[in-house]
Amino acid sequence: MMADVFDRVKTIIIDRLDVEEEKVTMEASFKDDLDADSLDVVELVMELEDEFDMEIADEEAEKINTVGDAVNYINSLQ
Amino acid sequence: MLKGKSALVTGSSRGIGRAIALELAKQGANVAVNFSGNEEKAQSVVEEIEELGVKSFKVKADVSNEAEVKQMIKQVVDQFNSLDILVNNAGITRDNLLMRMKEEEFDQVINTNLKGVFVCTKAVTRQMMKQKAGRIINVSSIVGVSGNPGQANYVAAKAGVIGLTKTTAKELASRNILVNAIAPGFISTDMTNALTEEQRKDMLDMIPLAKLGEPEDVAKVVRFLASEDANYITGQTIHIDGGMVM
Numbered sequence: 119m120m121a122d123v124f125d126r127v128k129t130i131i132i133d134r135l136d137v138e139e140e141k142v143t144m145e146a147s148f149k150d151d152l153d154a155d156s157l158d159v160v161e162l163v164m165e166l167e168d169e170f171d172m173e174i175a176d177e178e179a180e181k182i183n184t185v186g187d188a189v190n191y192i193n194s195l196q
Numbered sequence: 197m198l199k200g201k202s203a204l205v206t207g208s209s210r211g212i213g214r215a216i217a218l219e220l221a222k223q224g225a226n227v228a229v230n231f232s233g234n235e236e237k238a239q240s241v242v243e244e245i246e247e248l249g250v251k252s253f254k255v256k257a258d259v260s261n262e263a264e265v266k267q268m269i270k271q272v273v274d275q276f277n278s279l280d281i282l283v284n285n286a287g288i289t290r291d292n293l294l295m296r297m298k299e300e301e302f303d304q305v306i307n308t309n310l311k312g313v314f315v316c317t318k319a320v321t322r323q324m325m326k327q328k329a330g331r332i333i334n335v336s337s338i339v340g341v342s343g344n345p346g347q348a349n350y351v352a353a354k355a356g357v358i359g360l361t362k363t364t365a366k367e368l369a370s371r372n373i374l375v376n377a378i379a380p381g382f383i384s385t386d387m388t389n390a391l392t393e394e395q396r397k398d399m400l401d402m403i404p405l406a407k408l409g410e411p412e413d414v415a416k417v418v419r420f421l422a423s424e425d426a427n428y429i430t431g432q433t434i435h436i437d438g439g440m441v442m
Contacts, residue, residue: 157370161325 123170123196124189130165131185134158144186152185166192197423199224202276204269206230206259206316207286209238211385212335215411216283216418217241218248223419225281226251228272232258232286251276259286259312262319269319278327281422282320284313284357285335287350289387294348302349309353310360317364321373330373331422334361335414338381338437354379358433365431374430376421381437383409405438 128142137152148154154162163179170192174182182188198220208217209231218241221227227245231238231254238254245252255271257264272279287309290301313334324330339347340354358377365375382388382399388408391399400406414436420426421434435441 157367161371164322164325 123192124185126169127166127185127189127192130169131162134162134165142185144184144189146185147183148185149183162188170196197223197419198281201225201280201422202228202272202278203281203283203422204228204230204272204279204320205283205285206312207232208283209234209241209254211387212380212383212411212414213283213285214241215415216285217252218244219412219415219419220281220283220422221245221248221250221252223423224250225422226276228252228268228276229254230257230259230268230286232256258308259284259316260307262315265315265319269316269323273323279320279323280327280329281331281333282316283333283335283418283422284316286312287335287353289347289350291346291350293346297348302352305349306353306356309350310356313357313360317360317375321368324368324373325371328372330368330371331426332364332373332375333418333421334375334377336361336377336379336433338379338435338441341379341433341435342441361433362431369430374421374426376426376429376431377433378414378417378421379433379435379437379441380414381409381435381440383411383414383436385411403438403440407438409436409438 131142132139135152135154146152148159163174166188167174172195203220203225205213205217207213208229217227217229229238229241229252242252242254255268257268259265288305290305292301317332334357336357337354339351340358344351361375361377417434417436
């Protein structure tokens with residue numbers, strides 16, 4: 119289950135941010151390691167909401183800084 | 197020119213909003229008609245639009261209410277499958293001299309005329325970002341540029357809209373969402389028909405073109421800003437005022 123969520127999140131990140139697969143680790147920071155700007159992160163969160171059919175509140179979305187933050191948040195809701 | 201596009205015009209049951217809704221429809225866009233009070237008038241605008249051979253429906257929402265606006269946007273996207281053009285037009289006046297203006301009068305105008313633009317813009321951004329394209333046209337006012345006695349609330353809101361337009365334009369430019377404002381001067385609508393003959397004469401003296409504008413004069417500029425012809429324009433405020441403020 120965990121791996122599944124990670125893979126789905128990874129696919130979206132690679133597609134959206136146009137980064138190499140190896141760079142997308144649980145520890146990777148969107149802004150520092152994956153070259154995302156704030157709008158990219160907002161957009162990613164929107165895509166994750168669609169992919170996992172959930173709504174991520176603004177307060178929660180603001181806490182998502184790394185790939186792991188996103189994966190863990192999604193897992194906590196499933 | 198706008199064939200297959202879909203548009204939402206807030207406050208389009210009458211006045212400038214109505215003219216904008218009809219103009220976009222004439223260019224082939226499907227147009228949702230938002231209203232807050234006058235359902236009958238909104239319905240007749242919908243019928244006029246449908247006669248032009250495009251889709252239309254009316255949708256009631258208070259633009260300053262986030263829940264109602266979200267619902268409205270969802271309805272537009274459900275019915276038209278996209279939302280390409282948002283015209284933030286809904287506005288009210290509660291004129292009074294600053295010294296006599298009640299806090300409530302100030303708040304009401306700021307809520308509808310300024311916060312309403314923020315709420316509607318935020319709500320459509322998601323859809324437009326997904327589409328990687330969109331046009332937002334905010335109806336400010338020439339008094340938002342020049343100031344006007346008796347309209348502290350209205351002027352503050354309309355000046356705020358110009359700032360909001362610039363910031364939104366900068367934030368969303370990378371996603372191909374273009375945001376501009378228009379600043380109509382004295383346009384012949386219910387709002388200006390309420391003026392006395394003397395006020396009207398004073399106004400005309402300030403206008404180089406020496407006449408009132410028509411709602412269609414405004415609508416045509418909105419049509420331009422919504423079209424491919426305006427692909428390289430964002431963050432601007434276009435005066436439609438017969439040269440009153442330069």
